[in-house]
Amino acid sequence: MVGHGPLKPSIGVRVPARQPICMNKFNIFIFSICLLFFISAVWYFGFYNVKPIDKITISNQNNNINQQSEHMPTILLKTNLGDIKIELFEKDAPKTVANFLKLSTDGFYNSTRFHRVIKGFMIQGGDPNSRDNNWLDDGMGGPGYKFEDEINSHKLVKGILAMANSGPNTNGSQFFIVTASQTPWLDGKHTAFGKVIEGMEIVDKIENLKTFENDNPQGQATINSVEI
Template structure:
């Protein structure tokens, strides 16, 4: 499933099902790291064309994926408990409600528990949220996992800078469960390509500790960095 190619101007981060996060701005064309099964996973489009209510607030169908709760109306923060310490994030619930609700629903049902930060690039980002990474026997597939659906982007006016929490994707409107936390001062080449749905408010030292972890092939940590649980906070 891998393509061989030469990196010239930048490194490329493969994040599953053809998902990519370019490390720097460039016009070069680079093939996908993974063929994946992106086309086999139907996007979730419910509510995309539904207009807002007359009072200019979003309807519940605009704020959530089918079957999910509108937890963004109840929770504004979450604490990510890792084996290296805790990271507290605050969400942009009004600016990217569907993305926030997706993350909160996956967290509430324990989908993220036991997943790993499977990709780390120093001075750029740490990446996690692959649901396959719970299973060590599937380590060859880490970076390709996610839920059984994809949903649309929700770009906003928040720039992707150090501490930003954003969705990994395989191109427009292919969000699932994988996310990353930015460690670079700024990443303007990612703005308008990856939904920024929150930012770190406590525990950036833990993010730095994860970032400093030794890595091997595919930027994978040599020692497991586990997202043990997520606690939602109002």
């Protein structure tokens, strides 16, 4: 037994047998140190040399995703009063944007007019009937078909481009640009598919045209062409 005095061999324990035990502990200690060093080296070179590359790759991928998500088509509405640049919400209203781009490419909007102007509210265009001087049928024309709404999270606030309609899912070619700061009574009823990013002063010019009692402008605000 081991008493409280100096350490002495216990009965039945041979002194020579104690040395290998001490040597084994020493070897285990050395091995543990080496193993710890090896693991530390692997961790260091693995973490600090490999991970930053992975982070750069992920960062580049995220940048590419952000660039793709931020990229939206733009069009230039060329009017007799100046140009209006509009960004289209292709992701949020794909069918509406595709329809607008197709009609624009086909020249459908060329020489049409903003036939309805309400100061402090909106300007409306896109009706092929507006090409002539007969205002009686303006607001009744279209491309000859109708398609469904694409209601999204965009609120109809100043500068927003939205589809005009005669009820749910009756979209065609007519559109309007909001000039009021907000129009909550229209939210959820009209598809917002773009916003003015340049040329809001041209929209203001059109909005400020004098109008007849039926909201037809007395002066002309003509869409000469749409550039994509």
